[in-house]
Amino acid sequence: MTTAQDWFARAISAEQSGNLQEGLRLLERGLAEHPEHAQLHNSLGSMAMRSGNPQAADAAFSRALALEPRNLEFVINRAIALGKRGLHQEGLALLTEHEESGSREARYWSVRAATARSAGRPAEAAAAYDRCLAIEPSHAKGLHGRARTALDRGEENAVARFDAALAVNSSEADLWLGKAQALDVAGQHTAARDIAEQLVTQAPQWLEGLKFLSQLRLAAGEKDFAAHYREAARRVPTDPGIPSAHAAVLAGLDYNEEAAEVSAEARKRFSSLPYFALLEAIHAGAAGQPKRAEKIFADLDLDTSERAIHEARHRIRIGELARAEALLDTAIGDESVSHSAYALLGLVWRLNDDPRANWLHGQAGLVRLIPLRNSENVLPPAIETLHKLHENSPLPLGQSLRGGTQTRHILFHRHEPEFARLQEAIVGTLEDYRAGLPPYDETHPLLRHRSAPWSLAGSWSVRMHGGGDFHTSHIHPQGMLSSALYLIVPDQAKSANQQGWLEIGRPPPDLGLDLGPLTTIEPQEGCLALFPSTLYHGTTSFGRGLRMTVAFDVVADGVARHG
Numbered sequence: 001m002t003t004a005q006d007w008f009a010r011a012i013s014a015e016q017s018g019n020l021q022e023g024l025r026l027l028e029r030g031l032a033e034h035p036e037h038a039q040l041h042n043s044l045g046s047m048a049m050r051s052g053n054p055q056a057a058d059a060a061f062s063r064a065l066a067l068e069p070r071n072l073e074f075v076i077n078r079a080i081a082l083g084k085r086g087l088h089q090e091g092l093a094l095l096t097e098h099e100e101s102g103s104r105e106a107r108y109w110s111v112r113a114a115t116a117r118s119a120g121r122p123a124e125a126a127a128a129y130d131r132c133l134a135i136e137p138s139h140a141k142g143l144h145g146r147a148r149t150a151l152d153r154g155e156e157n158a159v160a161r162f163d164a165a166l167a168v169n170s171s172e173a174d175l176w177l178g179k180a181q182a183l184d185v186a187g188q189h190t191a192a193r194d195i196a197e198q199l200v201t202q203a204p205q206w207l208e209g210l211k212f213l214s215q216l217r218l219a220a221g222e223k224d225f226a227a228h229y230r231e232a233a234r235r236v237p238t239d240p241g242i243p244s245a246h247a248a249v250l251a252g253l254d255y256n257e258e259a260a261e262v263s264a265e266a267r268k269r270f271s272s273l274p275y276f277a278l279l280e281a282i283h284a285g286a287a288g289q290p291k292r293a294e295k296i297f298a299d300l301d302l303d304t305s306e307r308a309i310h311e312a313r314h315r316i317r318i319g320e321l322a323r324a325e326a327l328l329d330t331a332i333g334d335e336s337v338s339h340s341a342y343a344l345l346g347l348v349w350r351l352n353d354d355p356r357a358n359w360l361h362g363q364a365g366l367v368r369l370i371p372l373r374n375s376e377n378v379l380p381p382a383i384e385t386l387h388k389l390h391e392n393s394p395l396p397l398g399q400s401l402r403g404g405t406q407t408r409h410i411l412f413h414r415h416e417p418e419f420a421r422l423q424e425a426i427v428g429t430l431e432d433y434r435a436g437l438p439p440y441d442e443t444h445p446l447l448r449h450r451s452a453p454w455s456l457a458g459s460w461s462v463r464m465h466g467g468g469d470f471h472t473s474h475i476h477p478q479g480m481l482s483s484a485l486y487l488i489v490p491d492q493a494k495s496a497n498q499q500g501w502l503e504i505g506r507p508p509p510d511l512g513l514d515l516g517p518l519t520t521i522e523p524q525e526g527c528l529a530l531f532p533s534t535l536y537h538g539t540t541s542f543g544r545g546l547r548m549t550v551a552f553d554v555v556a557d558g559v560a561r562h563g
Contacts, residue, residue, distance in 0.1 A: 024044070044056075076095070088115055109128050116128055148178055162175055274300060274302040294314070312324040343535065381418040401464075456552050466542050467541075482535070490544065499542035
């Protein structure tokens, strides 16, 4: 019989020679002979992770841990695999269960911190990174993660945290990007831009760097805020990700015709990739060029849910509602696009006077304006702090906002206690909304989650000024429930002219539909508007004053989160 160590050595040799699948096969053969060898199961899990199969890795680490329940290496490895599967809460629970054995290990605290951060628990992440660095002050991953967590939480020493991490690992591009982001938050925009431009020069294919430079250029008022994408594409002409990201950045602020041209040029260069034909059709349609879009869709050899969603938008624009509905019916079962499909189906059903439109969005209790619990105590300090944040917040890329500013990162991950108290009030008010919902309905995109645990996902604040700022009609496709909490309402919104009001159900302008909103909501300070995320929503502009909101998405636990 071959020893377990020999099977391991043969497997590693196969992987190092470029045949990872053979390495996996050899480990499986070794385990057939040595099924109780915990370390061999652990090795299989590690190799499965390297092969990009976290589910197989999790299974192998679980078997190793069942054989040696107190082995900290196996615990950490399984937690990492759970994280790769998106099961961050489960990974955090596993690590917490083994805190006693890991309390003196820097790697344990680093992995626990990263898991907590991914689970949306930044305060726990910060504390765990601090434990890691207390044990090993120069721990590279610990320093990096602690700096990123400081940026997440809005800590004033974020720049110094990135400097400490760069002192240990100055070659990590993400650390330089993080420092630039921290400098931008601190108001040092020139220094942030210097770093961003160096990053784009050194790594023109790095999409995160390209996008951040676009954000800085937009904030500086540059009309051609995405010009550097063209230079990046010239320098790395074989990378299709650059023109795809370039088009997305342009379209995110309604430069649809320009996005269509970028996609068309990429379509010529990457003729074997039908995705660029789809992008050209998407952006051409949004730019008001239906004949151009029609020609592309007629010849497009791409059968995906994304294609179905976007061709359905095109069919709605040109009045082919039956074809649009058929396309949306094919996409509705794909969780990654189901909310987008339902949003469009809601419009088609309304246009056709289909009673399912009322089932989807018209039932009593789905759209409500509710007083925020404890608003008189939690709102004044939150408003004061938010004004300070907005003084150095940008108009964001790729969002619905047209004018005004939006806070960075996830608002309820910040360290200020006033936001924790605001979040607590919101969570309580969500239960008031839940109590007024229609009965459970397993076929309804919201009501099927009526009794499930709910969590807040993305959260942010928007401040708009009179004179033209507004939200264009949009949806939040990764949420279950969307929101607007009114903190400051302009005087004009309190009159019958509906300036600065929330419009629920008005189609986005690119669809060209003569269809008004299902309902409008007059903003009221201290009240929370809640509605299904499958409903298009936007705001009207207003003449003068300020309008400040906090918004967030709600997800059912276990469902993918937004932003």
